[in-house]
Amino acid sequence: xxxxxxxxxxxxxxxxxxxxxxxxxxxxxxxxxxxxxxxxxxxxxxxxxxxxxxxxxxxxxxxxxxxxxxxxxxxxxxxxxxxxxxxxxxxxxxxxxxxxxxxxxxxxxxxxxxxxxxxxxxxxxxxxxxxxxxxxxxxxxxxxxxxxxxxxxxxxxxxxxxxxxxxxxxxxxxxxxxxxxxxxxxxxxxxxxxxxxxxxxxxxxxxxxxxxxxxxxxxxxxxxxxxxxxxxxxxxxxxxxxxxxxxxxxxxxxxxxxxxxxxxxxxxxxxxxxxxxxxxxxxxxxxxxxxxxxxxxxxxxxxxxxxxxxxxxxxxxxxxxxxxxxxxxxxxxxxxxxxxxxxxxxxxxxxxxxxxxxxxxxx
Numbered sequence: 108x109x110x111x112x113x114x115x116x117x118x119x120x121x122x123x124x125x126x127x128x129x130x131x132x133x134x135x136x137x138x139x140x141x142x143x144x145x146x147x148x149x150x151x152x153x154x155x156x157x158x159x160x161x162x163x164x165x166x167x168x169x170x171x172x173x174x175x176x177x178x179x180x181x182x183x184x185x186x187x188x189x190x191x192x193x194x195x196x197x198x199x200x201x202x203x204x205x206x207x208x209x210x211x212x213x214x215x216x217x218x219x220x221x222x223x224x225x226x227x228x229x230x231x232x233x234x235x236x237x238x239x240x241x242x243x244x245x246x247x248x249x250x251x252x253x254x255x256x257x258x259x260x261x262x263x264x265x266x267x268x269x270x271x272x273x274x275x276x277x278x279x280x281x282x283x284x285x286x287x288x289x290x291x292x293x294x295x296x297x298x299x300x301x302x303x304x305x306x307x308x309x310x311x312x313x314x315x316x317x318x319x320x321x322x323x324x325x326x327x328x329x330x331x332x333x334x335x336x337x338x339x340x341x342x343x344x345x346x347x348x349x350x351x352x353x354x355x356x357x358x359x360x361x362x363x364x365x366x367x368x369x370x371x372x373x374x375x376x377x378x379x380x381x382x383x384x385x386x387x388x389x390x391x392x393x394x395x396x397x398x399x400x401x402x403x404x405x406x407x408x409x410x411x412x413x414x415x416x417x418x419x420x421x422x423x424x425x426x427x428x429x430x431x432x433x434x435x436x437x438x439x440x441x442x443x444x445x446x447x448x449x450x451x452x453x454x455x456x457x458x459x460x461x462x463x464x465x466x467x468x469x470x
Contacts, residue, residue, distance in 0.1 A: 109127075109136065110127050110128075110149070111153075112124065112153045112154070112155060114154075117232040120153070120155045120159055121159050121162060121163060124155070124163045125166060125167065128143075128163070128167060128172065128173075129167070129172060137183050139183055139184065140182060140183060141182065142180040142181070142182055143180055143182065144180070146161050146164065164181050167181075171184065207220065225277075228274075228278065229273075229274075229277055231278060233279055233280045234278045234458060235261065235262075235278060235279055235280070236261040236454065236455060236458070237262055237263065237264065237276060237279035237280070237282065238250060238253070238264075238282045238283070239263070239264065239269060239282065239283035239287060240266075241266070241284060242265070242331065242332070244329070244330045244331030244333065245331045245334060246263045246265070247330050247331070247427055248330065248331060248427055250263055251427045252426045252441060252442060252443050252448065253282070253443070253448070253451055255426070256448045256451065257452050261282070266287055269281075270290075280300045280454055280458070281300060281301045281302065282304060283301065283304070284304060284305070285304065288301060302451065302454055304443055304450070304451070305443075305444045305446070305447050306443065307441050307443065307444045309338075309341050309342065309440075312342060312423060312438075312440060313342065315421070315438065316342060316345040316350070317345060319350065322350055323350045323351075323420035323421060324350070324351050324418065324419050325342075325350050325351065325352050325422070326352075326354075326355060326419035326422035326434075327339060327342075327355065327422070328355045328357055328416070328428045328432065328437075329355075329357065329424070329427075329428055330359075330425060330427045331425065332356060332400055334425055334442070335354045335356060335373065335400060336375065339352060339354055340375070353419060354372065354373045354374065354375065355370045355371065355373070355411065355416065356371045356373055356400075357369075357370055357428045358371060359431070368413075369410055370410070370412070370413065370415075370416065370432075371402065371410055371411070372402070372409045372410075372411050373400045373401060373402055374401050374403045375400065375401070376401045416432055416434055417435075421436045422434050422436065422437050423437075423438050423440050424439055424440065425439075425440055425442060426439060426440075426442060
């Protein structure tokens with residue numbers, strides 16, 4: 108008998124077997140009057156459960172593809188015009204309406220249907236990428252860098268939003284920084300499809316600073332407040348008292364136009380929130396020192412222009428901000444490590460069923 112089951116497919120063995128039998132009958136390869144293998148024989152031949160084969164045969168009997176005889180093999184029967192299959196599905200709304208009608212006809216409530224559909228969807232193999240962003244500005248950087256690697260920017264959502272609505276993760280491979288993974292305790296482990304990513308070390312940034320031969324004004328430009336705080340704290344040892352550090356937050360309002368962008372100057376202040384504690388050397392708890400961005404106002408405003416940035420001797424920019432200023436000595440800081448971008452590209456190619464394209468090595 109001409110059946111084959113691919114156990115690696117996302118299509119269930121039940122669906123594969125049923126559709127193969129229907130196709131073979133429709134094309135005449137299973138002629139009218141043909142005896143089907145017994146449930147046990149077909150189960151053994153295909154390596155699937157007895158229940159799966161039995162369920163398929165029962166459905167095909169109800170659909171008038173086969174006739175069942177007590178104690179004997181099922182037989183292919185001639186299909187009457189009145190028993191033809193349902194009309195083709197017009198669109199997704201049509202499919203949903205039919206499903207709702209069938210659920211009502213079999214006595215299931217809408218709540219039962221919705222809950223079961225959600226359960227089934229959560230168990231399906233992923234078909235897209237979703238970025239779980241630490242904060243909006245950081246999410247914008249992640250999208251830009253991933254777009255530069257795979258050709259499109261996947262959708263994104265915050266960790267809190269995903270926690271409030273886990274259904275956002277249906278069908279998604281979650282791309283998230285390694286340090287956020289532990290916060291996904293609200294998602295059942297067998298339903299997690301996570302690709303954790305890491306950030307690029309600051310070795311090149313620190314090496315560039317160390318090569319500055321004279322006291323310099325060093326700028327950091329980013330669309331992310333978190334990025335500004337992290338870079339300022341990590342570069343502080345290299346800057347020391349020899350250089351001065353200047354922080355600029357880039358703001359834009361859903362526009363790619365340079366003239367719609369503005370820059371604001373900020374500084375870093377350390378403060379001790381009373382609700383965040385850390386163990387001290389003597390075992391006691393002490394307040395955790397947390398950096399805070401504060402506006403550095405000049406003449407009552409902390410806004411600066413692209414031209415004002417030119418007074419910096421050197422300026423480090425994230426992958427988004429880099430394109431929105433023309434400083435002659437601007438240096439791009441790539442947030443995601445090259446290894447992480449390679450993993451994301453491989454995952455995207457896998458979802459699309461394509462071969463992975465490896466970027467050319469930098470000369």
